[in-house]
Amino acid sequence: xxxxxxxxxxxxxxxxxxxxxxxxxxxxxxxxxxxxxxxxxxxxxxxxxxxxxxxxxxxxxxxxxxxxxxxxxxxxxxxxxxxxxxxxxxxxxxxxxxxxxxxxxxxxxxxxxxxxxxxxxxxxxxxxxxxxxxxxxxxxxxxxxxxxxxxxxxxxxxxxxxxxxxxxxxxxxxxxxxxxxxxxxxxxxxxxxxxxxxxxxxxxxxxxxxxxxxxxxxxxxxxxxxxxxxxxxxxxxxxxxxxxxxxxxxxxxxxxxxxxxxxxxxxxxxxxxxxxxxx
Numbered sequence: 001x002x003x004x005x006x007x008x009x010x011x012x013x014x015x016x017x018x019x020x021x022x023x024x025x026x027x028x029x030x031x032x033x034x035x036x037x038x039x040x041x042x043x044x045x046x047x048x049x050x051x052x053x054x055x056x057x058x059x060x061x062x063x064x065x066x067x068x069x070x071x072x073x074x075x076x077x078x079x080x081x082x083x084x085x086x087x088x089x090x091x092x093x094x095x096x097x098x099x100x101x102x103x104x105x106x107x108x109x110x111x112x113x114x115x116x117x118x119x120x121x122x123x124x125x126x127x128x129x130x131x132x133x134x135x136x137x138x139x140x141x142x143x144x145x146x147x148x149x150x151x152x153x154x155x156x157x158x159x160x161x162x163x164x165x166x167x168x169x170x171x172x173x174x175x176x177x178x179x180x181x182x183x184x185x186x187x188x189x190x191x192x193x194x195x196x197x198x199x200x201x202x203x204x205x206x207x208x209x210x211x212x213x214x215x216x217x218x219x220x221x222x223x224x225x226x227x228x229x230x231x232x233x234x235x236x237x238x239x240x241x242x243x244x245x246x247x248x249x250x251x252x253x254x255x256x257x258x259x260x261x262x263x264x265x266x267x268x269x270x271x272x273x274x275x276x277x278x279x
Contacts, residue, residue: 014060017070020053028066030057040064 018030021037028049031037040057042049043065049055056068078086083098091109096102105114115122124130132138147153152171169176233239248254263269 014058016057018055018057020049020051020055022051023049028055030055030064030066032057038062038064040066042066044068 016032018032018040021029021031023029027039027041029037030040038061040059041064044067049066049069054070055066056070057064058067059065084095086093086095091107093106093108094102095104101116103116105116107113149170152169154167154169156168157166166179167176169178
């Protein structure tokens with residue numbers, strides 16, 4: 001006995017395949033195999049459709065229902081119990097926190113990785129070595145930036161070798177600044193140091209004003225040459241000079257004034273002048 005289904009059971013007319021064009025208010029616009037776009041209602045519990053999804057429909061226009069999804073163009077979503085989600089959308093993998101705020105994004109097409117804690121702390125912890133390597137520039141910006149090394153910390157340019165050394169090294173023994181050339185620029189500076197030793201093959205100091213104050217100062221040099229337009233010296237108590245020989249050459253007048261004067265020589269005294277006035 002052969003059974004012939006009624007016309008309303010014609011599967012070629014009841015079941016069809018289409019592509020979602022748009023979605024609005026629980027209904028979708030679906031393009032059928034013949035290219036015709038018609039409205040259909042979604043009959044998938046908890047189903048999430050996106051434009052471009054390939055779906056299975058049942059019924060005829062205008063009573064057509066979407067009952068299945070063949071291919072879903074919606075991004076793949078992984079959700080944790082706390083609400084954190086990981087979404088893969090095309091070339092981009094994004095992680096959002098429970099508030100929906102983006103905290104991590106990887107763009108494989110452009111080769112870019114972005115980490116955004118957004119109000120939370122970010123910690124990189126490893127038992128071994130952590131290296132931050134960039135083909136171009138590395139920027140570190142923050143309200144406060146701290147580099148902490150248990151033994152030492154340093155900023156090194158290039159390879160640290162004897163022939164090419166440019167580095168700032170900080171350790172428990174002190175601070176080392178290495179470089180072929182050192183330049184310091186500041187409108188105002190203050191240096192508070194303990195015992196200080198300066199060793200240089202050459203030293204030049206240039207200043208509009210210079211003031212030196214010390215309780216005790218001692219200068220030792222092989223040869224000292226002093227050139228000045230005017231020299232004014234004020235000594236409150238004693239000025240003593242101990243020398244093997246003393247020679248003073250004056251182009252103009254030489255004037256010496258004191259309350260009392262004493263000139264003593266163990267040997268001879270010579271005074272030579274065109275005129276000599278005494279008294």
